[in-house]
Amino acid sequence: MRILANSPMLSFPAMTIARYTIKGYIKERVLLAVLVFGFLLMISSYVLSPLAVGAQQKIIIDVGLASVSIFGILLVVLMGAGSYSRERDKGILPGILAKPVSRVDFVLGKFLGTWITVTVVTLCMALVFSGVMLMSRTAFNGTIFVSVYLSGLEVALITAVLSFFSSFTSPLLSSLFTLCVFIAGHFSADLLEFARHFGGTGFKIVATAGYFVLPNLSLFNVRSEAVHNLPLMDGFVGSVTIYGVLYTIVLLFLSALIFRRKDVT
Amino acid sequence: MNVLELDKVSKSFAKGLLGRKHRVLGGLSLQIERGEVFGLLGHNGAGKTTTMRVILGLLRPDGGEVTLFGDRGATRRALSRIGYLGDETGLYPHLNGGEMLQFAGELFRLAPHVIRSRRNSLLKAVGLAEKREVKISKYSKGMRQRLGIAIALMNDPELLILDEPYSSLDPVGRRQLRKLLLSLKQKGKTILLSSHIVPDVEAVCDRVGILSGGTIQKCLSLKEIYAQKTTPVEVTVSGIDPRPLADPVRGVSLVFQNPGAFVLRCEGRGLMKQLVSSVYERGGDVLEIKPLKFSLEDYLLETLTAASADGADTLATEIEELIHAHSS
Numbered sequence: 001m002r003i004l005a006n007s008p009m010l011s012f013p014a015m016t017i018a019r020y021t022i023k024g025y026i027k028e029r030v031l032l033a034v035l036v037f038g039f040l041l042m043i044s045s046y047v048l049s050p051l052a053v054g055a056q057q058k059i060i061i062d063v064g065l066a067s068v069s070i071f072g073i074l075l076v077v078l079m080g081a082g083s084y085s086r087e088r089d090k091g092i093l094p095g096i097l098a099k100p101v102s103r104v105d106f107v108l109g110k111f112l113g114t115w116i117t118v119t120v121v122t123l124c125m126a127l128v129f130s131g132v133m134l135m136s137r138t139a140f141n142g143t144i145f146v147s148v149y150l151s152g153l154e155v156a157l158i159t160a161v162l163s164f165f166s167s168f169t170s171p172l173l174s175s176l177f178t179l180c181v182f183i184a185g186h187f188s189a190d191l192l193e194f195a196r197h198f199g200g201t202g203f204k205i206v207a208t209a210g211y212f213v214l215p216n217l218s219l220f221n222v223r224s225e226a227v228h229n230l231p232l233m234d235g236f237v238g239s240v241t242i243y244g245v246l247y248t249i250v251l252l253f254l255s256a257l258i259f260r261r262k263d264v265t
Numbered sequence: 266m267n268v269l270e271l272d273k274v275s276k277s278f279a280k281g282l283l284g285r286k287h288r289v290l291g292g293l294s295l296q297i298e299r300g301e302v303f304g305l306l307g308h309n310g311a312g313k314t315t316t317m318r319v320i321l322g323l324l325r326p327d328g329g330e331v332t333l334f335g336d337r338g339a340t341r342r343a344l345s346r347i348g349y350l351g352d353e354t355g356l357y358p359h360l361n362g363g364e365m366l367q368f369a370g371e372l373f374r375l376a377p378h379v380i381r382s383r384r385n386s387l388l389k390a391v392g393l394a395e396k397r398e399v400k401i402s403k404y405s406k407g408m409r410q411r412l413g414i415a416i417a418l419m420n421d422p423e424l425l426i427l428d429e430p431y432s433s434l435d436p437v438g439r440r441q442l443r444k445l446l447l448s449l450k451q452k453g454k455t456i457l458l459s460s461h462i463v464p465d466v467e468a469v470c471d472r473v474g475i476l477s478g479g480t481i482q483k484c485l486s487l488k489e490i491y492a493q494k495t496t497p498v499e500v501t502v503s504g505i506d507p508r509p510l511a512d513p514v515r516g517v518s519l520v521f522q523n524p525g526a527f528v529l530r531c532e533g534r535g536l537m538k539q540l541v542s543s544v545y546e547r548g549g550d551v552l553e554i555k556p557l558k559f560s561l562e563d564y565l566l567e568t569l570t571a572a573s574a575d576g577a578d579t580l581a582t583e584i585e586e587l588i589h590a591h592s593s
Binding site for chain 2: 013016017020023024027090091093094095096097098099100101102261263264265
């Protein structure tokens with residue numbers, strides 16, 4: 001991470017902001033705390049898995065992949081919102097935007113800084129997870145790698161959601177809204193299905209609107225397939241990648257659009 | 266050629282979501298020429314910081330136009346030629362002084378060797394060369410202000426916008442900054458600065474604008490200000506009781522008396538001559554004639570008092586009209 005933060009390759013304004021955002025995150029205690037907690041959880045799955053007779057390997061994969069995904073999202077919510085608000089509260093933002101740096105550069109820079117940091121942490125957790133799998137002699141399958149990849153994509157999307165909310169609300173509210181989107185995004189498809197079968201007209205409209213507006217995050221969750229070593233549909237990863245990237249770009253575009261019109265005080 | 270032009274710029278802020286709008290700038294116009302050092306003066310909340318932020322594009326004006334280096338608004342091209350020190354220095358506490366300057370240089374897209382050399386010379390110029398490796402969180406307020414000044418100079422700007430640059434500086438720091446600004450002035454840099462410390466503005470500025478009620482009330486060069494005002498003179502008299510000579514209506518007032526001497530103050534050379542001859546005619550002695558220096562601070566206070574009196578008069582008239590309309 002330190003290498004990334006000091007890389008001269010990242011020299012455009014957005015990249016410069018991203019690099020210094022990463023430098024800021026390296027000093028954050030919450031990063032270390034979440035990382036340690038994630039590692040502990042994975043290792044505990046190895047220690048406790050013998051209790052689930054016959055399903056040890058499944059538990060190790062399930063807990064490991066869930067840790068990689070959930071702790072990544074948690075990091076985005078806890079660190080990201082603080083980083084955005086710090087720039088505003090400490091008067092750093094006017095100093096940056098009074099230089100030849102566009103607001104789009106700033107939004108993009110903060111997004112990249114947060115996403116790269118969390119992705120590196122996710123990869124570290126994935127490495128520890130691999131170590132736990134090797135120790136427990138759990139067999140690797142291709143879907144496990146796909147699951148880790150999709151977690152990284154989900155982190156990008158959630159970072160964009162946070163960036164969107166941070167462009168017009170307080171850090172507390174943006175964290176809260178991002179968490180709500182994360183939870184609702186995982187259940188929007190189930191909610192729509194439930195509304196179709198049992199709901200009234202109003203509920204159906206709300207559920208349908210929610211399904212189309214909120215990101216369908218259940219697409220990024222292939223843990224069950226990884227645990228049971230089930231094959232994924234042809235073209236699934238590609239289409240989810242396109243969906244995630246497009247959704248992220250749209251959200252970043254909206255963030256920049258809102259932020260461009262905001263007064264910086 | 267004007268480096269900066271503001272044409273009838275207005276800006277209001279809403280208090281709360283549905284709150285009434287509070288007007289801070291109401292049709293502010295201003296031109297600053299290349300190589301000029303312009304001081305923006307005014308009381309707290311007069312709109313000095315708002316003016317600067319509108320110039321830099323941080324705030325969107327409700328009306329009017331900002332022209333920077335011939336460009337409409339704060340374009341990237343214009344911003345790359347400006348150095349800015351805000352009312353808050355805005356520094357990352359986890360970085361050290363050198364890293365913060367590196368960050369600024371990279372945002373200005375300067376070449377690495379330029380960043381390196383400017384970083385070193387600027388840290389030296391603001392007296393932070395030995396503290397370059399120290400984290401900003403460990404810096405004192407004055408040190409942060411010095412670093413903020415160095416950052417504002419990082420791109421070797423043609424226009425320097427400094428919001429309260431003297432705040433948090435000790436007397437030594439203030440003197441150093443004054444010297445630095447004077448040297449920049451000699452190099453032909455254009456400077457727009459605001460400050461509450463009027464003598465410091467007086468020491469470096471060519472022209473000042475007094476901001477009150479959302480507009481520039483007065484905008485004059487220091488030469489014009491001094492030429493406009495008659496310098497008051499204090500005359501110390503002994504041997505007679507000069508109280509009959511004091512006539513506030515004519516501009517002669519008694520300011521001090523002790524058993525041996527009286528001090529009279531009069532405005533202008535003509536009155537002073539009359540006063541001195543009257544003292545000698547009555548058999549008294551003139552012990553001292555001392556011209557009092559008219560300062561920019563006096564001028565500022567005079568202008569602001571007049572502006573607030575006008576405001577109060579307008580308000581009183583409005584209230585009177587309202588009562589009259591209500592009763593009829």
